[in-house]
Amino acid sequence: MCYNDVMRTLTVKLYNSDDFGYLSDMINIAGIIYNTALTIIQNHYTETGKLLDKYELQKQLRGLRNVDENHHWRYVGSQAVQEITDRIYRAYRLFFTNREKGVKCSPPRRRKVKKYKSVTYKQAGYKFLPDGRISINGHIYRYWDSYDGLLERIEIKTVTVKRSILGEFFVYVTTDSPATMREARDGRGEVGMDFGLKMFLTLSDGSVIRSPEFFRQGVADIRKASRALSRKVMGSNGYESALKALYRRHQDIANRRRDWFWKLSHELCSRYGVIAIEDLNIKGMARMWGRKVHDYAFSEFVEILEWCARKYGTRVIRIGRYYPSSQTCSACGHVWPSTKDLSIREWTCPECGVYHDRDVNAAVNILAEAKRIMNRMEQAKDA
Numbered sequence: 001m002c003y004n005d006v007m008r009t010l011t012v013k014l015y016n017s018d019d020f021g022y023l024s025d026m027i028n029i030a031g032i033i034y035n036t037a038l039t040i041i042q043n044h045y046t047e048t049g050k051l052l053d054k055y056e057l058q059k060q061l062r063g064l065r066n067v068d069e070n071h072h073w074r075y076v077g078s079q080a081v082q083e084i085t086d087r088i089y090r091a092y093r094l095f096f097t098n099r100e101k102g103v104k105c106s107p108p109r110r111r112k113v114k115k116y117k118s119v120t121y122k123q124a125g126y127k128f129l130p131d132g133r134i135s136i137n138g139h140i141y142r143y144w145d146s147y148d149g150l151l152e153r154i155e156i157k158t159v160t161v162k163r164s165i166l167g168e169f170f171v172y173v174t175t176d177s178p179a180t181m182r183e184a185r186d187g188r189g190e191v192g193m194d195f196g197l198k199m200f201l202t203l204s205d206g207s208v209i210r211s212p213e214f215f216r217q218g219v220a221d222i223r224k225a226s227r228a229l230s231r232k233v234m235g236s237n238g239y240e241s242a243l244k245a246l247y248r249r250h251q252d253i254a255n256r257r258r259d260w261f262w263k264l265s266h267e268l269c270s271r272y273g274v275i276a277i278e279d280l281n282i283k284g285m286a287r288m289w290g291r292k293v294h295d296y297a298f299s300e301f302v303e304i305l306e307w308c309a310r311k312y313g314t315r316v317i318r319i320g321r322y323y324p325s326s327q328t329c330s331a332c333g334h335v336w337p338s339t340k341d342l343s344i345r346e347w348t349c350p351e352c353g354v355y356h357d358r359d360v361n362a363a364v365n366i367l368a369e370a371k372r373i374m375n376r377m378e379q380a381k382d383a
């Protein structure tokens with residue numbers, strides 16, 4: 001699909017919902033309509049040797065929609081059906097152009113309905129509501145609003161609901177609204193990030209992203225729940241419910257943490273074109289903090305960040321674990337092993353006299369190393 005330069009796609013993830021079945025049904029039906037449309041086109045081609053006119057196809061689909069046994073087709077609005085036919089004709093046009101140029105290619109094919117991924121709306125069928133909610137054909141879903149209510153205010157071209165293979169749902173919004181253009185014009189920056197416990201991230205520009213309070217609260221809750229469990233006799237009624245309570249605490253915290261990671265990842269990827277991070281030694285970190293809960297958290301965050309980055313076209317560069325990012329002076333390159341001591345939060349370089357905040361200095365070094373890596377990669381490509 002090709003949009004002009006100023007068109008932007010904004011993505012949000014929907015919260016888990018009991019009502020996802022509705023979206024799934026809708027996407028499946030869109031898949032059936034897509035396959036039906038292709039069959040009509042192919043039959044017409046076999047009979048006449050010509051590509052069926054798009055409006056003729058749309059007329060036939062409208063006819064089929066009014067047949068009783070297809071009454072569920074009405075879940076998918078007429079706009080969305082039109083988008084499906086537009087999509088098919090775009091694919092055919094591409095196919096014919098390629099064939100003329102002698103490029104090897106095949107016409108659009110039928111797809112398994114289960115693998116059909118999305119349905120697109122133009123003007124109707126959706127509405128963004130206050131407080132991070134969207135109505136899709138009257139069904140209300142909540143989404144992680146990393147755009148601070150922007151989606152409610154801007155003029156929208158299309159809304160695509162996508163189903164991932166994991167059964168998650170994402171909403172892709174295309175817009176040419178100037179409100180979203182500032183970032184694109186400025187060009188996205190580059191950033192190095194240092195992970196920590198209290199400051200979840202320290203960025204190379206000196207800004208910090210604090211761990212949310214529920215991280216700490218979560219650890220306390222889990223501790224309380226496991227103490228309660230340890231006081232119960234195994235196999236008793238009380239044991240069973242204490243075990244369930246502990247499990248619920250874990251689930252609860254894992255969910256909130258994941259949601260926060262998504263939101264943060266969207267924010268970072270929309271802001272930065274290059275993100276440099278350290279490949280983490282999770283075991284070493286767990287020992288350092290003595291908090292098991294964080295073992296997975298960082299690798300989980302990096303996973304979500306990298307997934308998000310692909311959507312935004314952001315490059316995530318991982319720096320080798322053994323690069324001494326916190327022991328190197330980012331001003332003169334002097335390596336000073338005394339700073340290995342984690343209790344040293346700030347230091348002055350004995351070589352050049354520059355004063356450093358431990359984490360910011362590390363983040364600056366991580367970015368610098370990422371740039372060296374990218375340069376080497378460029379050179380290798382040129383050679």
Ligand SMILES: [Zn+2]
Nearest residue numbers: 329332349352
């Ligand atoms: Zn120095």
